[in-house]
Amino acid sequence: MRYDFKAIEEKWQKKWAENNSFKISEDTSKPKYYALEMFPYPSGNLHMGHVRNYSIGDVVARYKTMRGYNVLHPMGWDSFGLPAENAAIKNGTPPAEWTWKNIDNMREQLKRLGFSYDWDREVATAKPDYYKFTQWMFLQLYKNGLAYKKKSYVNWCPSCQTVLANEQVVNGKCDRCKSEVGKKDLEQWFFKITDYAQKLLDDISTLDGWPEKVKSMQTNWIGRSEGAEIKFKIDGTDKELTVYTTRPDTIFGVSYMVIAPEHPLVKELIAGRPEEKKCLEFIERVQKQSEIVRSATDTEKEGEFTGVYMVNPLNNEKIPLYLANYVFLDYGTGIVMGVPAHDQRDFDFAKKYNLPIRIVIQPKDSNLKSEELTEAFAAEGIMENSGQFDGLNNKEALKKIIDYVEEKGIGNRKVNFRLRDWLISRQRYWGAPIPIVYCEKCGTVEIPESELPVKLPENVKFTGQGKSPLSECEEFVNTTCPKCGGPAKRETDTMDTFVCSSWYYLRYCDPKNDKMPFSKESTDYWMNVDQYIGGVEHAILHLLYARFFTKVLNDLGYVSCSEPFKNLLTQGMVLKDGTKMSKSLGNVVSPEEIISKYGADTARLFILFAAPPERDLEWSDTAVEGSYRFINRVWRAVIELKDCITDEKIDKTSLTDGEKKLRFAVNASIKKVTEDFERFSFNTAISSIMEMVNALYQYKDNTPKESYNNAVISEAVTTLVKLLSPFIPHVTQELWEILGMDTDLLHETWCEYDEAALVVSEIEIVVQVNGKIKDKIMISPDLSQDEMKEQAMSNAKVKEAIDGKQVVKCIAIPKKLVNIVVK
RNA sequence: GCGGGUGUGGCGGAAUUGGCAGACGCGCCAGACUUAGGAUCUGGUGUCAAUGACGUGGGAGUUCAAGUCUCUUCACCCGCACCA
Numbered sequence: 025m026r027y028d029f030k031a032i033e034e035k036w037q038k039k040w041a042e043n044n045s046f047k048i049s050e051d052t053s054k055p056k057y058y059a060l061e062m063f064p065y066p067s068g069n070l071h072m073g074h075v076r077n078y079s080i081g082d083v084v085a086r087y088k089t090m091r092g093y094n095v096l097h098p099m100g101w102d103s104f105g106l107p108a109e110n111a112a113i114k115n116g117t118p119p120a121e122w123t124w125k126n127i128d129n130m131r132e133q134l135k136r137l138g139f140s141y142d143w144d145r146e147v148a149t150a151k152p153d154y155y156k157f158t159q160w161m162f163l164q165l166y167k168n169g170l171a172y173k174k175k176s177y178v179n180w181c182p183s184c185q186t187v188l189a190n191e192q193v194v195n196g197k198c199d200r201c202k203s204e205v206g207k208k209d210l211e212q213w214f215f216k217i218t219d220y221a222q223k224l225l226d227d228i229s230t231l232d233g234w235p236e237k238v239k240s241m242q243t244n245w246i247g248r249s250e251g252a253e254i255k256f257k258i259d260g261t262d263k264e265l266t267v268y269t270t271r272p273d274t275i276f277g278v279s280y281m282v283i284a285p286e287h288p289l290v291k292e293l294i295a296g297r298p299e300e301k302k303c304l305e306f307i308e309r310v311q312k313q314s315e316i317v318r319s320a321t322d323t324e325k326e327g328e329f330t331g332v333y334m335v336n337p338l339n340n341e342k343i344p345l346y347l348a349n350y351v352f353l354d355y356g357t358g359i360v361m362g363v364p365a366h367d368q369r370d371f372d373f374a375k376k377y378n379l380p381i382r383i384v385i386q387p388k389d390s391n392l393k394s395e396e397l398t399e400a401f402a403a404e405g406i407m408e409n410s411g412q413f414d415g416l417n418n419k420e421a422l423k424k425i426i427d428y429v430e431e432k433g434i435g436n437r438k439v440n441f442r443l444r445d446w447l448i449s450r451q452r453y454w455g456a457p458i459p460i461v462y463c464e465k466c467g468t469v470e471i472p473e474s475e476l477p478v479k480l481p482e483n484v485k486f487t488g489q490g491k492s493p494l495s496e497c498e499e500f501v502n503t504t505c506p507k508c509g510g511p512a513k514r515e516t517d518t519m520d521t522f523v524c525s526s527w528y529y530l531r532y533c534d535p536k537n538d539k540m541p542f543s544k545e546s547t548d549y550w551m552n553v554d555q556y557i558g559g560v561e562h563a564i565l566h567l568l569y570a571r572f573f574t575k576v577l578n579d580l581g582y583v584s585c586s587e588p589f590k591n592l593l594t595q596g597m598v599l600k601d602g603t604k605m606s607k608s609l610g611n612v613v614s615p616e617e618i619i620s621k622y623g624a625d626t627a628r629l630f631i632l633f634a635a636p637p638e639r640d641l642e643w644s645d646t647a648v649e650g651s652y653r654f655i656n657r658v659w660r661a662v663i664e665l666k667d668c669i670t671d672e673k674i675d676k677t678s679l680t681d682g683e684k685k686l687r688f689a690v691n692a693s694i695k696k697v698t699e700d701f702e703r704f705s706f707n708t709a710i711s712s713i714m715e716m717v718n719a720l721y722q723y724k725d726n727t728p729k730e731s732y733n734n735a736v737i738s739e740a741v742t743t744l745v746k747l748l749s750p751f752i753p754h755v756t757q758e759l760w761e762i763l764g765m766d767t768d769l770l771h772e773t774w775c776e777y778d779e780a781a782l783v784v785s786e787i788e789i790v791v792q793v794n795g796k797i798k799d800k801i802m803i804s805p806d807l808s809q810d811e812m813k814e815q816a817m818s819n820a821k822v823k824e825a826i827d828g829k830q831v832v833k834c835i836a837i838p839k840k841l842v843n844i845v846v847k
Numbered sequence: 848g849c850g851g852g853u854g855u856g857g858c859g860g861a862a863u864u865g866g867c868a869g870a871c872g873c874g875c876c877a878g879a880c881u882u883a884g885g886a887u888c889u890g891g892u893g894u895c896a897a898u899g900a901c902g903u904g905g906g907a908g909u910u911c912a913a914g915u916c917u918c919u920u921c922a923c924c925c926g927c928a929c930c931a
């Protein structure tokens with residue numbers, strides 16, 4: 025007999041929708057719990073990664089609800105972005121139409137999986153009632169000096185025809201379309217995330233519920249380094265250049281200096297010199313090098329002498345200034361000092377261009393000579409050739425040299441971050457328009473909050489060529505200045521979609537508010553997100569931006585929390601044949617297919633049982649089959665025993681051994697499943713329910729029907745259905761009804777285990793001799809250690825093993841084992 | 848190079864606090880029921896020269912006792928990567 029999953033799942037999904045079963049509102053009588061999964065991009069269809077992500081979230085939400093929490097469990101759509109525009113170019117479907125259609129389809133797919141979302145709180149970032157507030161967010165940042173426009177050398181994707189944030193350039197390629205990213209000098213909007221670099225870094229240490237990996241990735245990305253800026257005079261002039269270094273202790277070893285070829289001062293420096301022509305050629309050549317080549321560790325270091333000499337402020341030595349491809353304009357000052365003896369890159373460069381190598385730090389136990397040096401010495405040591413600092417440990421000297429430099433006014437301590445400001449403008453149509461106009465009289469003017477949203481025009485053409493469709497839409501571009509009423513032109517860039525997703529978790533708290541993005545009261549009640557679940561691919565981008573937004577909103581007084589996500593779970597990927605499922609490899613298993621073949625409950629159960637949530641999961645058709653078999657096994661047992669259900673209390677004084685065994689399995693399972701839920705170990709929770717089902721079969725198949733203890737069976741069957749309900753909500757709700765219950769399982773209280781059922785009269789312990797198992801014996805669990813030892817000593821196999829030997833030691837561990845050590 | 852992680856049967860995985868390694872499931876083998884089985888139920892299933900020995904990537908160490916702790920080494924995965 026097989027259960028009719030199709031009819032059952034449809035039936036309950038319909039009922040849940042009719043009864044608004046998942047609707048939630050603020051309720052101060054209960055503790056709150058905010059369970060959140062990363063909202064999807066509406067590509068059109070769910071994939072297994074979504075199913076996994078949302079199954080994990082749903083099981084958490086349902087469990088917490090049964091534990092008495094008031095659970096916020098929302099869903100929405102990260103619905104701006106390029107694919108919608110590409111579809112428009114390809115098929116002529118307007119992006120909005122394409123997007124809403126995909127959302128409708130995916131919403132249905134989510135409903136078919138039985139997830140307990142409060143659909144009344146659904147948000148879509150591409151809807152005016154949402155992006156109105158994304159624009160509001162922009163204005164808050166703008167008014168507080170955290171959004172600015174500047175001309176800069178930015179990443180440009182020639183295929184997407186737009187600029188990209190640093191975070192969206194992966195190995196020199198566009199994160200979205202994989203084409204090679206170039207550089208362009210453009211006027212662009214930025215968010216000043218660097219103002220929050222230190223805070224974002226410091227608060228990582230408060231994120232106890234985040235995976236180490238994500239924390240270390242963010243730490244690396246922020247990339248704090250401590251050092252000093254030191255001014256070097258240009259020889260023969262009063263002008264100075266400033267370098268940034270983390271190793272001021274090596275300053276007496278400087279034998280050259282390097283400036284980034286794109287540095288704005290370069291042209292002026294080389295003007296009119298005999299080296300000018302060669303330098304200009306070099307600059308052109310370096311600029312042609314792609315970003316990938318340029319930034320690769322193994323790219324050969326190349327340089328060109330500028331003809332300029334610098335003066336080392338510590339020892340007044342004259343040193344040459346080079347252009348070189350290994351220095352970045354956008355880190356530090358774009359100018360660095362070259363210390364070949366103590367930096368590997370400088371060593372390689374000096375070897376190539378025959379620059380002097382001078383040792384200024386000696387290892388404690390050897391004596392290096394510069395002409396014998398085969399690689400830079402970068403470790404700790406004792407200072408030499410460094411004037412008054414000779415003989416000091418270099419760590420100490422580092423501080424003293426900075427002190428000296430600060431005293432003389434030729435430099436200062438400086439902390440640098442690798443984090444750059446967040447480039448948020450995109451030359452695309454399908455995004456939230458930046459609420460700014462340019463007026464001939466007033467200049468850059470922000471749109472007043474009362475006039476939001478700046479709506480996306482609907483009648484635009486998509487050619488895929490040239491400029492963004494927005495900039496070619498006359499009725500959008502031409503407007504009046506909100507300040508003076510004169511003619512003005514709108515900003516035609518839209519915002520990076522990551523701006524939209526940086527605050528959506530706040531909108532869920534108060535999704536219908538049309539005055540503000542959310543009320544303070546609503547976020548005070550619901551925030552923080554207690555459990556956030558999603559893929560590790562967002563470790564830097566989304567998770568860093570969302571932290572930044574929360575901190576800004578906190579500083580501006582709009583929210584009380586300074587971190588959005590208390591706990592973070594990064595789920596593993598769903599693999600097939602050892603690799604990621606992908607269309608090009610043809611190894612994609614579609615959720616639709618699995619749902620129609622086995623039902624949503626089986627899909628959910630398999631995906632949670634096959635691996636722990638953080639680990640990658642290998643898809644296995646036969647194992648899916650196994651999960652389906654298990655549900656059928658549960659179904660048959662419950663149906664068979666349904667008439668045994670009774671309200672009678674268990675008479676604990678007269679239980680048979682079989683009944684005790686069943687009660688033990690049931691209560692041990694409640695304990696185990698509850699503990700496993702708390703640590704998100706769903707695979708082991710399910711396995712312990714399987715053991716319980718095995719025990720139930722043992723009991724029912726080995727007990728004559730007339731001897732059934734209905735009270736014990738009732739306990740087992742109702743417990744089974746409840747424990748399974750977060751995993752497989754449809755079939756358990758159906759069984760609940762079959763058992764004569766008319767309540768909603770989701771709002772039943774979670775099972776409590778009976779301590780008394782876990783007490784047994786005899787337990788098995790292991791008897792070892794010299795750590796090797798000799799026998800297993802049954803004893804009373806409350807025997808003293810001495811009594812345990814006695815029992816072990818009198819065991820026949822032990823006697824044989826220790827015969828003629830001297831007992832040196834005997835260790836007894838209550839309820840576990842006895843180990844006898846002999847010589 | 849730096850940072851994070853993983854390594855356990857044929858496979859997915861379990862062992863949460865140093866205490867019976869391999870729970871649970873898949874696969875496989877056998878049996879029962881059956882006209883039939885790709886249904887169901889029951890039993891078996893780490894390896895080997897098999898009353899015993901060996902066994903958690905390798906090597907050492909601490910301990911009565913190590914998958915778990917320490918040191919060392921290897922392999923693989925992920926992230927960052929010429930950041931001065």
